[in-house]
Amino acid sequence: xxxxxxxxxxxxxxxxxxxxxxDRRRARRGKRLRTTxxxxxxxxxxxxxxxxxxxxVVLSLKPAQAISFPGSLTPWDLDGGAYSDILGAQDIxxxxxxxxxxxxxxxxxxxxxxxxxxxxxxxxxxxxxxxxFWSFIAMVMVPYHVTLVPTxxxxxxxxxxxxxxxxxxxxxxxxxxxxxxxQFIQALPDExxxxxxxxxxxEWRVYVSIVLPLTKPILATLGIFxxxxxxNDFLWPLVIAQGTDxxxxxTGIASLNQQQVPLNQLLAGSVVALVPIFFAYLxxxxxxxxxxxxxxxxx
Amino acid sequence: MATQLTARKHGSAxxxxxxxxxxxxxxxxxxxxxxxxxVLFLVFRFGPAVAGGVLGFFDYTIGGxxxxxxxxxxxxxxxxxxxxxxxxxxxxYSLIAVPVTVAAALGMALLTRRAFRGVRFFRxxxxxxxITSLVLAGAIFRWLFSAExxxxxxxxxxxxxxxxWLESSTMVIPALALVGVWSRFGYGMLILLAALQNVPRxxxxxxxxxxAGAWQRFRHVxxxxxxxxxxxxxxxxxxxxxxxxxxxxxxxxxxxxxxxxTLVFDLYxxxxxxxxxxxxxxxxxxxxxxxxxxxxxxxxxxxxxx
Numbered sequence: 265x266x267x268x269x270x271x272x273x274x275x276x277x278x279x280x281x282x283x284x285x286x287d288r289r290r291a292r293r294g295k296r297l298r299t300t301x302x303x304x305x306x307x308x309x310x311x312x313x314x315x316x317x318x319x320x321v322v323l324s325l326k327p328a329q330a331i332s333f334p335g336s337l338t339p340w341d342l343d344g345g346a347y348s349d350i351l352g353a354q355d356i357x358x359x360x361x362x363x364x365x366x367x368x369x370x371x372x373x374x375x376x377x378x379x380x381x382x383x384x385x386x387x388x389x390x391x392x393x394x395x396x397f398w399s400f401i402a403m404v405m406v407p408y409h410v411t412l413v414p415t416x417x418x419x420x421x422x423x424x425x426x427x428x429x430x431x432x433x434x435x436x437x438x439x440x441x442x443x444x445x446x447q448f449i450q451a452l453p454d455e456x457x458x459x460x461x462x463x464x465x466x467e468w469r470v471y472v473s474i475v476l477p478l479t480k481p482i483l484a485t486l487g488i489f490x491x492x493x494x495x496n497d498f499l500w501p502l503v504i505a506q507g508t509d510x511x512x513x514x515t516g517i518a519s520l521n522q523q524q525v526p527l528n529q530l531l532a533g534s535v536v537a538l539v540p541i542f543f544a545y546l547x548x549x550x551x552x553x554x555x556x557x558x559x560x561x562x563x
Numbered sequence: 564m565a566t567q568l569t570a571r572k573h574g575s576a577x578x579x580x581x582x583x584x585x586x587x588x589x590x591x592x593x594x595x596x597x598x599x600x601x602v603l604f605l606v607f608r609f610g611p612a613v614a615g616g617v618l619g620f621f622d623y624t625i626g627g628x629x630x631x632x633x634x635x636x637x638x639x640x641x642x643x644x645x646x647x648x649x650x651x652x653x654x655x656y657s658l659i660a661v662p663v664t665v666a667a668a669l670g671m672a673l674l675t676r677r678a679f680r681g682v683r684f685f686r687x688x689x690x691x692x693x694i695t696s697l698v699l700a701g702a703i704f705r706w707l708f709s710a711e712x713x714x715x716x717x718x719x720x721x722x723x724x725x726x727x728w729l730e731s732s733t734m735v736i737p738a739l740a741l742v743g744v745w746s747r748f749g750y751g752m753l754i755l756l757a758a759l760q761n762v763p764r765x766x767x768x769x770x771x772x773x774x775a776g777a778w779q780r781f782r783h784v785x786x787x788x789x790x791x792x793x794x795x796x797x798x799x800x801x802x803x804x805x806x807x808x809x810x811x812x813x814x815x816x817x818x819x820x821x822x823x824x825t826l827v828f829d830l831y832x833x834x835x836x837x838x839x840x841x842x843x844x845x846x847x848x849x850x851x852x853x854x855x856x857x858x859x860x861x862x863x864x865x866x867x868x869x
Contacts, residue, residue, distance in 0.1 A: 302674050306675070309674075313688050313692055314688060314691070316704065316745070319706070319707065323703070331711050333711060333713040333716045336711075378600070380596040380600065381599075381600035384597045388593025388596065389586065389590060390591075390597075391590065399609075403612065405854070406615075406851065407802070407805075407806060407850055409830055409847055409850050410612060410850060411607075411611035411612055413615065413830075413834050413844050413847060414610070414615050416834070416840075417623065417625065418607075418611065420625050421625065433603075434607040436607075437604045437606075442600060467592040471596070492694050496695075496699075499809075499827075502835075503834075517699055518813055527706060534702055534703070538696075541694055542694075549687055552694070553686070553687075553753055556754065557753060
């Protein structure tokens with residue numbers, strides 16, 4: 265009796281110890297399993313995300329007739345013939361120029377207009393400010409395609425078909441840009457602006473030497489977004505810039521697509537059109553990811 | 564209150580006048596700063612939005628002749644089988660693309676939630692398709708789904724070969740929806756990652772101490788906190804899916820036999836191929852109503868939550 269009672273605590277103690285050990289071991293094994301599982305899933309996910317790009321590049325470097333899977337995806341026997349063909353025979357360089365004009369001019373003007381309006385909405389007092397601001401924002405709700413036809417009619421009647429201004433001007437009324445600028449500037453302390461004004465700065469000086477420098481981070485975010493959006497824009501250039509000389513890269517490549525250009529040349533054209541986008545993303549990755557979150561939070 | 568008023572009335576007459584001059588100056592400056600944007604908005608947003616609503620009641624030809632048609636365009640729309648088929652195609656596309664996109668986004672957000680080596684690499688890679696135009700990626704996807712491409716070939720290996728999906732009137736929409744998922748899940752992932760940062764860690768730790776497994780923690784702790792973000796994402800993705808155009812334009816051109824002919828495609832053809840601008844306007848109104856209904860459903864569901 266005594267022996268059993270005496271030995272009891274030790275057995276229980278041992279039991280606790282070994283089961284805790286087992287728990288820890290199991291937890292460790294579980295953790296390792298989870299980490300491996302996560303790695304496998306993430307690798308699969310990135311393969312899915314990247315595979316089309318890989319196929320695009322490899323196939324653009326293969327002869328036109330080598331298109332059947334899996335032979336066509338081997339990373340050897342490559343040559344750049346399709347690139348010299350497409351760059352020589354088509355208007356890709358012209359389309360790149362058009363796209364660059366469309367994107368860069370729009371970025372500069374949207375940043376200028378939206379920061380001016382955002383500053384006024386954030387720090388100025390004028391009659392009708394709030395209703396005006398909210399009716400700007402309400403325009404986000406109206407789908408692009410509802411305004412597409414009327415905007416086309418407007419520009420067509422004004423003689424803007426196949427012109428840069430007709431392409432660019434309607435895209436400058438960017439409600440999201442105004443919203444983001446206003447939110448950002450609102451968070452800046454009022455004293456900054458008042459001090460400058462008491463020092464006798466003109467309103468324009470305040471804007472140039474205080475608002476613009478202080479909003480650099482948000483200007484960078486917005487700038488990259490507007491750039492990406494314009495570079496990829498398709499439907500608006502498709503309807504308004506129809507002439508071969510006025511096409512952008514997206515509408516130009518789409519027209520090659522319809523002309524039954526050989527696949528390797530088509531893909532070579534697509535790769536050329538994608539390089540600037542990838543470059544912009546590489547440079548501004550942080551801003552892009554922050555921007556998504558910022559514009560997402562408002563909803 | 565009263566002292567303030569009297570103080571203003573007596574003591575500070577000159578500063579008050581200066582202040583009102585300053586205020587007027589401030590208001591002028593404010594208006595001038597807004598003016599360029601205001602003009603652009605009036606001309607290219609408000610104007611076209613109103614015109615978009617009205618255009619459906621007219622027959623319009625470029626050159627400035629508008630003829631009042633009453634409800635003719637809408638009646639035609641109601642009786643047009645092409646419109647109903649486009650509506651059905653659009654809805655089927657959304658029904659596939661939206662849930663799969665949100666699920667993939669959620670999965671990837673949960674996997675890349677905690678910091679580990681290489682996490683930023685994965686997030687960046689998943690976002691790469693989002694910044695890629697589907698017009699430019701369309702050519703490669705057409706090949707991927709073609710008879711010689713990997714999708715058809717690999718389905719053949721497991722005995723599911725047959726008509727390439729883009730040429731099959733039943734499988735063309737699932738194929739296009741998969742492309743849509745590819746191009747959109749990275750965006751949703753970032754939105755959900757941001758929302759996950761707001762789930763208090765203590766809540767999950769408390770649940771772990773109480774013996775909740777990974778699934779239970781997700782189901783009862785994380786998911787309820789994610790609801791608003793998931794709703795937001797679902798609405799954005801639904802709106803986006805109603806407007807799907809780029810990939811369809813380059814991959815199928817609406818075919819085979821109108822099987823991937825969506826509403827935006829209908830609007831584009833009516834407006835810019837047949838120049839039936841009034842009719843295209845009526846289709847635009849239908850799209851707007853659909854978007855509005857989705858937004859209202861979101862409001863109702865979220866409102867019920869609170």
